[in-house]
Amino acid sequence: MRRRAFIALFGSTAVAWPLRGTAQQAKAPKVGVLVAGTPDPEPFWRIFREGLHDLGYTEGQSILFEFRSAQGNPSLLPALASELVRLNVDIIVTWQTPTVRAAKEATKDIPIVMADAGDPIGTGLIASLARPGGNITGIAGVTAELAGKSVELIREMLPAVTRVAALCNGSDPFSRPFLGQIELGGRAAGVEIRALTLRGSDELDLAFSQMSNERIDAVIVQPSLRTQRAAELALKHRLPAVCVPRWFAEEGGLMSYCPKYSDLYRQAATYVDKILKGSKPFDLPVQQPTKFELVINLKTARALGLTVPPTLLARADEVIE
Numbered sequence: 001m002r003r004r005a006f007i008a009l010f011g012s013t014a015v016a017w018p019l020r021g022t023a024q025q026a027k028a029p030k031v032g033v034l035v036a037g038t039p040d041p042e043p044f045w046r047i048f049r050e051g052l053h054d055l056g057y058t059e060g061q062s063i064l065f066e067f068r069s070a071q072g073n074p075s076l077l078p079a080l081a082s083e084l085v086r087l088n089v090d091i092i093v094t095w096q097t098p099t100v101r102a103a104k105e106a107t108k109d110i111p112i113v114m115a116d117a118g119d120p121i122g123t124g125l126i127a128s129l130a131r132p133g134g135n136i137t138g139i140a141g142v143t144a145e146l147a148g149k150s151v152e153l154i155r156e157m158l159p160a161v162t163r164v165a166a167l168c169n170g171s172d173p174f175s176r177p178f179l180g181q182i183e184l185g186g187r188a189a190g191v192e193i194r195a196l197t198l199r200g201s202d203e204l205d206l207a208f209s210q211m212s213n214e215r216i217d218a219v220i221v222q223p224s225l226r227t228q229r230a231a232e233l234a235l236k237h238r239l240p241a242v243c244v245p246r247w248f249a250e251e252g253g254l255m256s257y258c259p260k261y262s263d264l265y266r267q268a269a270t271y272v273d274k275i276l277k278g279s280k281p282f283d284l285p286v287q288q289p290t291k292f293e294l295v296i297n298l299k300t301a302r303a304l305g306l307t308v309p310p311t312l313l314a315r316a317d318e319v320i321e
Contacts, residue, residue, distance in 0.1 A: 029276050030064045032084035032092040032110075034099045038072035038201075039227050039247060044095050047262050048115060051269025072201060072226065074171045077102035085110060091272055094138075096224055097174040100125050104136060111281045114138030115268035116261070118174040118223075120286065129286045137281040138271050139264045140288050143244045144177040146257055147220055150242045151185030151193075153257060153294075154218045156312055158240060161217040163192045167207060170197045172224045182220055201226050208233040218242065227251060231300075238304055249295040249320060254304065259289030293317035 033048075035041040045067070049059065057063040066087055070076040081102040084092055093113045094100045100117045104125060114120060118141045126132035129140060147166075155161055166182045168175040179195055186193035194216060196207050204226060211219060221230045221243040231252040234241035241248075242255045249256040267287060274284060297320040301308050313319060 028062050028064050029090045030066060030087070031272060032066045032087065032089035033068065033095075034077070034081055034084060034092060034103055035067075035069045035095045036072065036074060036077065036098055036224065037069040038225070039223065039245070041069060041095060043247070043261070044115060044265050047265040048093070048269055051266035052272065054266075055269060055273045057273075074098050078105060081106035091275055093268060093272060096172075097123055097125075098172050098224065100136065101173055104134075108135060110135065111275045112136045112138070113268055113271045113275070113281075114140065114286070116141045116259075116264045118143040119177040122177045123173045126286060129288065131282070132284075132286050133282055135281050137284040137286055139267055140286045141259065141264070142288055143174070143223060144181040146244045146259075146292070147178050147222075148181035148185035149257055150220050150244070150255075151182060151189050151191055153255060153312075154220075154240065154242055155189045155191060157255070157306065157308060158218060161191060163194060163215070163217050165194045165196055165211050165214075165216045165219040167219055167221045167225060167230065168195060168197045169222045169224045170199045172222065174224070175222060178222050198225065201229075204229055205233060208237050208239065211239060212237045221248065221253070223248075227253070235300060235303060240304060240306065246293065246295045246318075249297045249300075249318075252297065252300055254297055254300050254306075256295045258293060258295075260291040260293055263291060264289055295320065 066084055066089055068080040077098055085107045091111045091113060092103045093115055094103050095115045097117045100114050103112045112135055116139045120126045120140050126136050154164060166179050168179055183193050198207060218240040221241055223243055223245050227243055227248045228251040235252055240254045243253055244258045246256045246258050294316045295318045296316045299321055
């Protein structure tokens, strides 16, 4: 299902998708799912459900879902999280850092499973990976570290680069570790980092105009921003753009270096299964990704007039032409 069709299915505001069964099925566990809506949650939602299906669950029979999306408006997340709590769901599954924060503030009792959250220790969501404490467990992404790695990849593709912008999402608590790792990468590579923090999605166009005027050589985009629009604007302003998740390269961005997300989403399903069978969140260590992939959009590189070094192309797990 394409992104437009997925959004159209649920309307233009906050999404509420209950999957209910008959009275006989009412005893099935109810799982709340909370997403910000930006980026497109369809790949996560599909693979996560496939993972539960492979573990023996059938929607509407042995498991029920309450899906909530803020449709790209983070201010709606607290209310949506509170709604899931009022519905007395058995588990809340969250995707990305702002949703975990909203769920944590809404409940200290209902187990919360992170299906990829950037630096949950640095953002105060858990105490440690081995002993997360409280009611939160799941997958800790390494997006911040990979954002720092992006500086190195940019330098490899563009040896003459001197100024790289970090486009940050001011409404996402993950923006601090995200920027911190990019600045570390900049110092290691001898590249100046220019931080631009957006407070609203309407500021994206203005930010790219500003970067163009300041003669920025390349930009690293925080994943919780509108990545597809960012890819479009980067091409319009002829600005090489990198973002951690692979969907950015698929949307037209120049390059992505990311975990293998399908593995993370299936692992999230495994956490749900363990908790439904009696495990407690504080007894389940938080995992980190172990497999990564480099994706290069060669079509975008050509449009920008760039020649990708053969050594970098040889290391790519996927080349989009």
